[in-house]
Amino acid sequence: MSAPIVEFLVTGDEVMRGIIADTNTQITASKLFPLGLALRQTTVVGDRGEDIRRTLLEVSARADFCLVSGGLGPTSDDLTAACAAQAAGVPMRTHAPWLEHLKQRWAKIRPNETMPANNLRQAELPESAEVLGNPDGSAPAFALRIDRCLFFFLPGVPREHHRIVDELVIPRLLEATGNAVLRSRILQCYGVTESRLDDLVSPIREAHPEVRFGFRTKYPENHLSLSALAPDAATAEANLSRVERMCREVLGSFVYGQDGVTFAQAVGEEVARRGQTICCAESCTGGLLAQLLTEVGGSSRWMVGAFVTYSNGLKESALGVPRELLQQHGAVSEPVVRAMAEGARHRSGSTWSAAITGIAGPDGGTPDKPVGTVWLALSGPPGTTARPAKYRGDRGQVRLQSAYGALQLLREALGPGRAP
Amino acid sequence: MSAPIVEFLVTGDEVMRGIIADTNTQITASKLFPLGLALRQTTVVGDRGEDIRRTLLEVSARADFCLVSGGLGPTSDDLTAACAAQAAGVPMRTHAPWLEHLKQRWAKIRPNETMPANNLRQAELPESAEVLGNPDGSAPAFALRIDRCLFFFLPGVPREHHRIVDELVIPRLLEATGNAVLRSRILQCYGVTESRLDDLVSPIREAHPEVRFGFRTKYPENHLSLSALAPDAATAEANLSRVERMCREVLGSFVYGQDGVTFAQAVGEEVARRGQTICCAESCTGGLLAQLLTEVGGSSRWMVGAFVTYSNGLKESALGVPRELLQQHGAVSEPVVRAMAEGARHRSGSTWSAAITGIAGPDGGTPDKPVGTVWLALSGPPGTTARPAKYRGDRGQVRLQSAYGALQLLREALGPGRAP
Numbered sequence: 133m134s135a136p137i138v139e140f141l142v143t144g145d146e147v148m149r150g151i152i153a154d155t156n157t158q159i160t161a162s163k164l165f166p167l168g169l170a171l172r173q174t175t176v177v178g179d180r181g182e183d184i185r186r187t188l189l190e191v192s193a194r195a196d197f198c199l200v201s202g203g204l205g206p207t208s209d210d211l212t213a214a215c216a217a218q219a220a221g222v223p224m225r226t227h228a229p230w231l232e233h234l235k236q237r238w239a240k241i242r243p244n245e246t247m248p249a250n251n252l253r254q255a256e257l258p259e260s261a262e263v264l265g266n267p268d269g270s271a272p273a274f275a276l277r278i279d280r281c282l283f284f285f286l287p288g289v290p291r292e293h294h295r296i297v298d299e300l301v302i303p304r305l306l307e308a309t310g311n312a313v314l315r316s317r318i319l320q321c322y323g324v325t326e327s328r329l330d331d332l333v334s335p336i337r338e339a340h341p342e343v344r345f346g347f348r349t350k351y352p353e354n355h356l357s358l359s360a361l362a363p364d365a366a367t368a369e370a371n372l373s374r375v376e377r378m379c380r381e382v383l384g385s386f387v388y389g390q391d392g393v394t395f396a397q398a399v400g401e402e403v404a405r406r407g408q409t410i411c412c413a414e415s416c417t418g419g420l421l422a423q424l425l426t427e428v429g430g431s432s433r434w435m436v437g438a439f440v441t442y443s444n445g446l447k448e449s450a451l452g453v454p455r456e457l458l459q460q461h462g463a464v465s466e467p468v469v470r471a472m473a474e475g476a477r478h479r480s481g482s483t484w485s486a487a488i489t490g491i492a493g494p495d496g497g498t499p500d501k502p503v504g505t506v507w508l509a510l511s512g513p514p515g516t517t518a519r520p521a522k523y524r525g526d527r528g529q530v531r532l533q534s535a536y537g538a539l540q541l542l543r544e545a546l547g548p549g550r551a552p
Numbered sequence: 553m554s555a556p557i558v559e560f561l562v563t564g565d566e567v568m569r570g571i572i573a574d575t576n577t578q579i580t581a582s583k584l585f586p587l588g589l590a591l592r593q594t595t596v597v598g599d600r601g602e603d604i605r606r607t608l609l610e611v612s613a614r615a616d617f618c619l620v621s622g623g624l625g626p627t628s629d630d631l632t633a634a635c636a637a638q639a640a641g642v643p644m645r646t647h648a649p650w651l652e653h654l655k656q657r658w659a660k661i662r663p664n665e666t667m668p669a670n671n672l673r674q675a676e677l678p679e680s681a682e683v684l685g686n687p688d689g690s691a692p693a694f695a696l697r698i699d700r701c702l703f704f705f706l707p708g709v710p711r712e713h714h715r716i717v718d719e720l721v722i723p724r725l726l727e728a729t730g731n732a733v734l735r736s737r738i739l740q741c742y743g744v745t746e747s748r749l750d751d752l753v754s755p756i757r758e759a760h761p762e763v764r765f766g767f768r769t770k771y772p773e774n775h776l777s778l779s780a781l782a783p784d785a786a787t788a789e790a791n792l793s794r795v796e797r798m799c800r801e802v803l804g805s806f807v808y809g810q811d812g813v814t815f816a817q818a819v820g821e822e823v824a825r826r827g828q829t830i831c832c833a834e835s836c837t838g839g840l841l842a843q844l845l846t847e848v849g850g851s852s853r854w855m856v857g858a859f860v861t862y863s864n865g866l867k868e869s870a871l872g873v874p875r876e877l878l879q880q881h882g883a884v885s886e887p888v889v890r891a892m893a894e895g896a897r898h899r900s901g902s903t904w905s906a907a908i909t910g911i912a913g914p915d916g917g918t919p920d921k922p923v924g925t926v927w928l929a930l931s932g933p934p935g936t937t938a939r940p941a942k943y944r945g946d947r948g949q950v951r952l953q954s955a956y957g958a959l960q961l962l963r964e965a966l967g968p969g970r971a972p
Contacts, residue, residue, distance in 0.1 A: 148591045150582025151767060155573065157596075162570025171568045173603060174596035176577075183593065318571075327670040330627040337628075346565050346599075347627050348572065349709065357571070412839075412860070418846025419832075419839030422860045426838025429914050429947055437866040440832070440842045440858035442851075446900055450857070450870065480866055494849050524661055527849055 135361065136196035136308055138164060140174040141187055143202040143212055144288060148178040156201050156293050163297070168314045168361050169197075169305055179209040181218075188219040192279035197305060199297070202288030204271035206250040213274075216285060217258035220278045224256045227263055230272050231255035237270060261285075264300045268292045273300060315368040316359040317376050318348075321386040322395055322536065326354045332382045336375060343375040352533055353395065356383075388543065396424040399539045402546045404434040408483035410542070412438035413451055413476035415463060415489035416506065421535040436482045441472065451475030464489050464501055466509075466518045473511035473518075484512040484545070486538040490521075492530045506534045510541040517541065556616035556728055558584060559701075560594040561607055563622040563632055564708060568598040576621050576713050583717065586764045586779030587734055589617075589725055599629040601638075608639040612699035617725060619717070622708030624691035626670040633694075636705060637678035640698045644676050647683055650692050651675035657690060681705075684720045688712045693720060735788040736779040737796050741806040742815055742956065746774045752802045756795060763795040772953055773815065776803075808963070816844040819959045822966045824854040828903035830962070832858035833871055833896035835883060835909040836926065841955040856902045861892065871895030882921070884909050886938045889927035893938075897931045904932040904965070906958040910941075912950045926954045930961040937961065 146152045161171045177183040191198045203212030217224050234255055238247040254271050264273040269292045276283050284301050286293050326349055337345045346357040358376055362368035389398040403410050412421045422438035425431055441447040444458050453471040461467045473487035490506030497503035509518040523533040566572045581591045597603040611618045623632030637644050654675055658667040674691050684693040689712040696703050704721050706713050746767055757765045766777040778795055782788035809818040823830050832841045842858035861867040864878050873891040881887050893907035910926030917923035929938040943953040
């Protein structure tokens with residue numbers, strides 16, 4: 133069978149007003165996609181009966197399944213169950229087993245209080261609904277068919293929502309897919325623009341419609357996602373790996389990793405694989421490079437630390453950069469960045485050290501050394517190398533590109549046929 | 553006039569697949585709501601021409617304004633401009649001024665490379681479109697009327713998106729509401745939960761309906777936004793400043809700043825105001841505190857640098873922490889954090905130094921010192937103080953809370969009636 137059409141409907145004035153972010157849909161979409169249940173549309177409306185009913189009916193004519201979240205609580209702005217009944221053209225009725233469950237639940241949690249009448253509303257459900265329940269709350273999830281679409285009505289509270297999706301909804305959806313299998317891969321690239329990436333892979337994309345191509349910018353990186361959906365795992369895997377191999381061939385060393393690794397992590401793990409260590413010497417990046425390396429869990433295996441020498445005085449005292457170099461060449465210069473890298477390696481005893489000094493802006497630029505002028509250096513077993521760079525963008529972008537540039541220096545040094 | 557109907561349309565396979573979260577809509581919705589521009593519906597669809605065209609036409613019949621985001625880039629999955637033309641029933645044409653702009657932009661950024669043909673696509677726009685431009689990128693925002701609705705087509709990249717919303721779209725929407733004047737203020741708070749913040753200000757909110765209150769969490773901060781919409785500037789300003797004064801009174805020192813200052817910036821500028829300087833000694837935060845302080849432009853006036861001593865060896869050699877302390881008490885302990893702070897201050901010559909050592913996780917916890925155990929210290933003219941903390945959350949959250957905790961120590965030391 134062809135892949136079923138799945139939609140989401142999210143309700144709630146607070147989402148409409150930007151007070152809360154709807155995080156449920158992203159998490160649930162990311163669970164459904166690998167199952168071959170591609171989400172086709174998400175609609176978000178406020179707590180207005182006419183908008184909820186209209187959307188239910190629109191969705192009912194075009195989707196096979198719809199996950200609805202929000203509006204099942206006990207308060208007066210919780211309209212979803214009544215709107216579902218109206219859209220389906222059935223009356224509401226009290227669901228006796230859930231009413232009993234609610235009473236028992238209340239007696240257990242608050243034995244000395246009477247349950248407010250409002251709470252009884254949560255046992256009022258559309259007559260044709262199939263109650264799915266709720267392991268963690270008082271609002272029951274339920275399923276209801278309207279026209280061609282089977283709707284799953286779910287509480288919006290994230291903890292309740294996700295448990296019900298995992299335990300009660302996904303098994304039902306999987307049954308319906310006829311076991312279609314998806315295999316996907318994200319190739320993470322650095323050093324190539326999005327349009328160049330597209331140019332490089334587009335002949336492959338055109339020749340292989342059995343795999344879907346997607347592009348994503350995660351500044352300053354660009355990612356290529358490949359997705360193969362097939363009736364069985366072997367076909368999906370074969371299609372994916374064939375196309376992945378071709379893409380890797382044209383992209384070469386632009387690909388630094390796959391499936392969620394970070395650039396710093398990829399470089400750091402290569403350092404770790406060799407039983408080596410790294411230390412940083414940072415001026416304009418002010419700790420950003422160290423922070424990218426240490427946000428990786430377990431980085432203490434290969435990360436020694438960093439000297440953030442923002443002032444010239446600290447470049448001298450913490451790294452041993454000679455004052456004459458700073459005076460003669462300025463802090464943003466090849467001799468100083470080399471001395472920083474060598475000082476950090478010497479003082480930390482690390483295998484490698486990466487150094488950065490530059491002008492991140494918005495102030496501090498000169499005609500000679502405008503904002504974006506950066507010197508990078510790497511010191512390690514083969515010696516010390518330095519590289520100048522000119523970056524564009526605002527302060528944050530210059531800093532991020534500088535940190536990536538330093539990591540790239542190290543990555544090149546660790547590359548095939550390079551330093552052992 | 554009655555309030556205009558505003559909708560959002562978000563496009564992108566990556567959003568549909570749950571690979572990226574759409575954060576634009578929440579932020580933009582929270583800006584529109586105080587202007588009386590209540591968002592009526594958000595529709596999210598993938599990169600499928602038929603879904604984009606269908607949604608544009610559905611929205612065109614029911615909304616006054618629609619903000620569309622995504623799909624304006626140079627790659628083959630960027631379909632939005634062509635779909636807009638098809639939905640409006642007009643041809644595409646090359647927008648000569650934007651083409652010229654693209655060529656000049658490319659020549660400036662990459663003078664030695666030819667612009668890929670793909671990039672020219674970004675100057676292909678619907679014939680009846682009004683180009684709004686894009687101060688930060690190559691994809692131009694444009695406005696296009698279809699049926700009763702004026703659509704604003706915007707890049708999805710958050711930085712570009714929000715600047716265009718602020719500078720080019722909101723003024724147009726405001727005109728449509730009858731030239732009402734808006735004055736707004738964001739009071740940025742640290743150390744108070746969202747529900748406590750709501751409790752504290754709710755009597756003021758109820759007594760002053762002329763000002764709209766909004767809440768937003770920017771982890772680990774909570775912000776209160778106040779918006780006064782009035783027919784003239786004097787009334788809007790008077791209403792806003794009266795309510796702001798009352799809120800500041802009940803919130804006291806929870807408010808650290810307003811209107812976009814960062815927490816590190818607020819603390820750093822207080823250090824600068826006194827002609828003093830700061831240095832950091834970081835273990836588990838790995839440079840995050842230094843990075844928060846140095847992302848502020850001009851921070852070289854008051855930021856000396858940081859010792860990121862991730863390994864115990866570097867704690868000894870770079871900061872002079874005695875080996876016996878590390879062996880007796882462990883790296884996460886009061887004696888070590890004090891020695892780190894004092895070492896950093898001594899070796900950098902800074903007025904103040906803030907030190908952090910802790911267990912950020914996911915590994916490294918013990919029954920005695922579970923993940924989230926952190927020691928903070930501040931050394932300065934009045935001496936050295938240390939404070940233990942237990943933070944909840946994942947590695948990133950523990951690190952961020954630790955950096956904030958260290959800044960808060962310094963903020964308290966600089967507070968009224970404290971250290972000179």
